[in-house]
Amino acid sequence: MKLLKPWWAADGGLLHLTLLLSLAGLRVDLDLYLLPPPPAPLRDELLWLGGPTRPAHALSPFPALGEWGRTGPQHPKGWASDPGAPLEGQLLREVRALGVPFIPRTRVDAWLVHSVAAGDADGARGLFGAASSAGEVGANVDSSSQAAPGSGGDPREALSSPLAATEEEEEAEAAAEPTAQVQDAGGRAGQDTEVVVNQQNETVDRNSQHEERVSTQKKSLQQSNEDDDKIADKPDWEAEKTTESRNEEISFEDIPPLPGNISDGMNSSAYDCNVNLSQAISHDVNLHEAMLVCSNNTFRRNPVARTSQVPEPFLQLSSHTNPEQALPGSDLTGFLPLVDNQMRNVTSQDLLYDLDANILDEINLMSLATSFDPLDISQLFEEPDSDSGLSLNSSHNSTYITTKSNSSHSTYDEGAIGYSSDLESQDLEGAVGGCYPESIKLCHVDHRNDSGFHENLEFQHILHNHTYHLQPSVPEPSSESFSWCGKSPKKSRHLEDTDRNLSRDERRAKALHIPFSVDEIVRMPVDSFNSMLSRHYLTDLQVSLIRDIRRRGKNKVAAQNCRKRKLDIIVNLEDDVSNLQAKKETLKRERAQCNKAIDIMKKKLHDLYHDVFSMLRDDQGRPVNPNQYTLQCSHDGAILIVPKELMSGHKKEAQKGKRKSERH
DNA sequence: ACTCGTTGTCATAAG
DNA sequence: TTCTTATGACAACGA
Numbered sequence: 165m166k167l168l169k170p171w172w173a174a175d176g177g178l179l180h181l182t183l184l185l186s187l188a189g190l191r192v193d194l195d196l197y198l199l200p201p202p203p204a205p206l207r208d209e210l211l212w213l214g215g216p217t218r219p220a221h222a223l224s225p226f227p228a229l230g231e232w233g234r235t236g237p238q239h240p241k242g243w244a245s246d247p248g249a250p251l252e253g254q255l256l257r258e259v260r261a262l263g264v265p266f267i268p269r270t271r272v273d274a275w276l277v278h279s280v281a282a283g284d285a286d287g288a289r290g291l292f293g294a295a296s297s298a299g300e301v302g303a304n305v306d307s308s309s310q311a312a313p314g315s316g317g318d319p320r321e322a323l324s325s326p327l328a329a330t331e332e333e334e335e336a337e338a339a340a341e342p343t344a345q346v347q348d349a350g351g352r353a354g355q356d357t358e359v360v361v362n363q364q365n366e367t368v369d370r371n372s373q374h375e376e377r378v379s380t381q382k383k384s385l386q387q388s389n390e391d392d393d394k395i396a397d398k399p400d401w402e403a404e405k406t407t408e409s410r411n412e413e414i415s416f417e418d419i420p421p422l423p424g425n426i427s428d429g430m431n432s433s434a435y436d437c438n439v440n441l442s443q444a445i446s447h448d449v450n451l452h453e454a455m456l457v458c459s460n461n462t463f464r465r466n467p468v469a470r471t472s473q474v475p476e477p478f479l480q481l482s483s484h485t486n487p488e489q490a491l492p493g494s495d496l497t498g499f500l501p502l503v504d505n506q507m508r509n510v511t512s513q514d515l516l517y518d519l520d521a522n523i524l525d526e527i528n529l530m531s532l533a534t535s536f537d538p539l540d541i542s543q544l545f546e547e548p549d550s551d552s553g554l555s556l557n558s559s560h561n562s563t564y565i566t567t568k569s570n571s572s573h574s575t576y577d578e579g580a581i582g583y584s585s586d587l588e589s590q591d592l593e594g595a596v597g598g599c600y601p602e603s604i605k606l607c608h609v610d611h612r613n614d615s616g617f618h619e620n621l622e623f624q625h626i627l628h629n630h631t632y633h634l635q636p637s638v639p640e641p642s643s644e645s646f647s648w649c650g651k652s653p654k655k656s657r658h659l660e661d662t663d664r665n666l667s668r669d670e671r672r673a674k675a676l677h678i679p680f681s682v683d684e685i686v687r688m689p690v691d692s693f694n695s696m697l698s699r700h701y702l703t704d705l706q707v708s709l710i711r712d713i714r715r716r717g718k719n720k721v722a723a724q725n726c727r728k729r730k731l732d733i734i735v736n737l738e739d740d741v742s743n744l745q746a747k748k749e750t751l752k753r754e755r756a757q758c759n760k761a762i763d764i765m766k767k768k769l770h771d772l773y774h775d776v777f778s779m780l781r782d783d784q785g786r787p788v789n790p791n792q793y794t795l796q797c798s799h800d801g802a803i804l805i806v807p808k809e810l811m812s813g814h815k816k817e818a819q820k821g822k823r824k825s826e827r828h
Numbered sequence: 829a830c831t832c833g834t835t836g837t838c839a840t841a842a843g
Numbered sequence: 844t845t846c847t848t849a850t851g852a853c854a855a856c857g858a
Binding site: 667668716719720723724727 | 834835836837838
């Protein structure tokens with residue numbers, strides 16, 4: 165919702181709103197169904213007031229405005245039956261005077277404007293102010309009901325009430341105050357009408373609070389380029405409101421199909437579908453299903469082929485509300501963010517026609533996300549790690565870069581892009597398509613789809629990022645965002661604690677509902693692993709993740725072993741060093757001992773020498789001078805007393821003889 | 829704020 | 844060719 169602020173402020177917003185509504189097709193039709201059409205002159209004027217480059221019916225997959233009065237149910241008050249009311253021109257002027265932040269172009273817009281003009285100016289400002297702040301149709305309506313209390317017959321209330329009132333209130337009001345207005349509109353009556361009354365009773369408190377919020381929101385609108393941190397500071401009330409709306413699912417199953425062919429006015433196949441509107445509206449996956457229908461009929465991609473790409477199990481999972489309507493392989497839950505990326509320059513029809521293969525691939529992958537538990541996804545988003553990331557970070561490159569630059573951590577480099585399978589985008593890694601941070605808000609356009617949208621985010625994240633890194637630094641849709649989806653922060657925190665011990669791959673595997681444990685995946689022998697992959701119905705995404713998990717797991721073990729080995733080697737080398745040092749010391753000691761022994765021996769020999777000489781006598785009986793004579797041992801063992809002079813001369817001759825022999 | 833050890837991951841080479 | 848293992852390098856994280 166916050167993301168829409170910049171749309172309104174910077175881009176005029178209407179195109180986005182239109183596309184948004186178009187993409188959320190069934191939802192828009194629901195609104196139309198509930199509301200009366202404007203008078204013909206007015207709608208024409210409204211239609212072209214904004215100077216659209218092409219007719220409204222070309223901008224939107226909905227029936228042309230001209231068909232509105234004929235196809236839509238008649239308002240109990242006969243509003244639709246009064247097409248020529250002389251208010252139109254004045255209405256438009258009033259609308260303009262209201263400072264509505266966009267020019268009405270589609271029938272919905274026209275109706276909104278008209279409704280506003282028909283009501284009080286304050287209420288209108290509240291409506292559009294809230295609309296601009298909330299950034300979603302549902303919010304618009306909701307706001308309008310709060311801003312203009314007391315207008316019991318105002319169709320705005322009929323539209324908004326279901327989103328705002330609680331079931332208890334509805335029941336109470338139903339018993340107390342019968343309102344026939346909406347009942348005429350095809351039997352859907354009950355809840356909506358009751359809520360209308362509720363809204364009247366609801367009041368000033370909320371109204372004043374709401375106005376404050378609106379003013380705050382308007383201020384924030386001016387900061388269209390607010391950073392992610394600001395985005396994270398989502399007001400509690402927004403979350404509450406969202407949760408409220410979400411909890412109040414409107415069931416239109418009992419509503420008969422519209423009398424007219426709702427797609428009569430369409431000149432394109434964008435909305436050429438056979439889906440029963442009432443059925444579609446009654447399901448949480450309206451958007452998905454609607455887009456499925458569109459894809460079947462208009463997308464260039466062969467639906468059959470796409471169908472074949474999606475494993476049966478996921479089909480079952482993806483169509484959590486109405487399996488019979490869900491077409492295989494075409495869940496477009498993640499379409500909004502993608503479209504948002506192109507929205508500024510392209511019409512919805514262009515989008516429908518021009519979805520390229522990449523987008524469709526992603527969309528196809530999105531089907532996987534439908535089976536994800538939003539909480540699981542949320543856990544991934546909340547993942548502290550990073551490198552990876554899924555980060556909420558979306559996979560969109562530009563977004564990624566931005567967030568990365570803004571974040572202190574910034575990690576996702578990943579070449580991941582190239583990497584495999586990576587599913588994560590986030591990492592953005594260059595990845596294919598990703599979703600803007602804005603897309604996060606987009607998901608709140610239709611609360612019935614937000615869980616799916618989160619899944620998409622997760623999915624896209626995973627899709628593009630090989631590393632599965634999570635961007636911790638990037639503002640993630642934390643528990644706050646999940647509270648939008650009706651998850652209490654406590655529960656989210658609890659799960660967070662629960663999963664805290666899980667590794668990233670474990671969390672990813674859990675999020676993708678991979679039926680094997682990470683440990684199994686990693687430890688399994690190759691043959692078993694391959695047979696396991698072939699035995700189970702797994703999507704490419706799952707297989708990719710499993711292989712990555714296995715690769716990372718094995719590499720992790722290898723790295724651990726490698727480090728352990730390296731440490732062992734180091735330890736061994738250190739031991740060797742210490743051993744050698746000890747040996748060296750020992751040898752040193754031995755050497756010293758030997759030297760000592762040698763000295764002792766020398767001394768003993770010297771003493772013995774002198775003792776021997778002291779006992780020797782020459783021929784005249786005189787003692788032999790040890791300085792003039794030396795003792796020599798002959799070959800036969802005889803001891804001879806030889807004068808040193810002879811010994812020196814003999815030694816010299818001996819040395820000469822040695823040299824000669826060496827020369828030769 | 830910086831350093832250091834640990835850990836996970838990736839890229840690459842080798843078997 | 845594919846898979847596994849080993850290892851260097853890098854980054855994140857916590858102490």
